[in-house]
Amino acid sequence: MTQARHLEERVNISKAALTPAQRSNLLDFTARGYALWRARSLALLSGGPLSLEREAAYFRARCRPAPSQQWLDIGTSAGFYAGVLASAGAEVLACDISPAMLREAARREGSPNIRYALLNAEASGLPSQSFDGVSIGATLNETADPERMLGEVHRLLRPGGQLWIMALARDGSALQGLLTWLGGLTFPDEAQLDTWLPQMRRTDGWRRANVVFGRWVKN
Ligand SMILES: C[S@@+](CC[C@H](N)C(=O)[O-])C[C@H]1O[C@@H](n2cnc3c(N)ncnc32)[C@H](O)[C@@H]1O
Numbered sequence: 001m002t003q004a005r006h007l008e009e010r011v012n013i014s015k016a017a018l019t020p021a022q023r024s025n026l027l028d029f030t031a032r033g034y035a036l037w038r039a040r041s042l043a044l045l046s047g048g049p050l051s052l053e054r055e056a057a058y059f060r061a062r063c064r065p066a067p068s069q070q071w072l073d074i075g076t077s078a079g080f081y082a083g084v085l086a087s088a089g090a091e092v093l094a095c096d097i098s099p100a101m102l103r104e105a106a107r108r109e110g111s112p113n114i115r116y117a118l119l120n121a122e123a124s125g126l127p128s129q130s131f132d133g134v135s136i137g138a139t140l141n142e143t144a145d146p147e148r149m150l151g152e153v154h155r156l157l158r159p160g161g162q163l164w165i166m167a168l169a170r171d172g173s174a175l176q177g178l179l180t181w182l183g184g185l186t187f188p189d190e191a192q193l194d195t196w197l198p199q200m201r202r203t204d205g206w207r208r209a210n211v212v213f214g215r216w217v218k219n
Pocket residue numbers: 022025026038074075076077078079080081095096097098101119120121122136137138139142143144
């Protein structure tokens with residue numbers, strides 16, 4: 001796998017254009033601690049119990065990943081959604097802009113169903129209509145241009161393909177204001193997601209405090 005210093009060439013994104021949050025994910029330290037944070041973060045952020053098992057069960061019930069399906073997991077970090085998809089038999093391309101995160105994901109989720117790729121999912125360079133499904137767990141909050149990322153997802157999905165999003169929605173809190181200012185994070189209104197996906201229809205949604213989950217299908 002490419003070293004972090006070569007990130008610029010490989011992912012076609014200038015390091016200066018990365019949000020501070022994106023840059024923090026390039027660090028080994030962040031990658032090593034990510035799974036621990038992920039296991040607790042949604043409960044902390046939603047103010048109630050919300051385990052990874054429950055999130056995975058909700059995802060499986062709505063999206064029904066199956067063998068022979070091709071999925072793209074965008075911003076895989078420690079590989080949570082990639083692992084859930086692979087255990088259902090789906091073929092997964094798990095991508096991230098952080099080599100450190102990809103190393104961590106490969107260490108934790110070593111299924112032969114998963115391939116890992118260092119790429120910027122706002123402009124992936126992957127062939128059009130090559131996926132049955134795309135999962136995005138909180139990466140929309142971190143990427144520089146979430147609308148551009150969703151446009152790319154639309155291009156990559158085959159007609160009838162599905163998109164799963166988990167994201168932190170705007171709650172107007174001072175903490176979110178600070179994270180936007182310091183970290184360059186985006187907290188979209190829930191309705192904003194539909195506006196960014198004009199050629200897809202939402203089939204499911206669930207919200208716990210400011211954590212939103214949704215499924216869209218490409219027309
Ligand atoms: C909040 S974490 C994602 C967590 C993971 N999806 C999960 O559900 O556990 C965001 C990840 O997206 C990656 N990322 C941010 N912008 C990206 C982009 N434009 N393309 C690909 N990955 C990106 C970051 O490096 C980071 O690992």
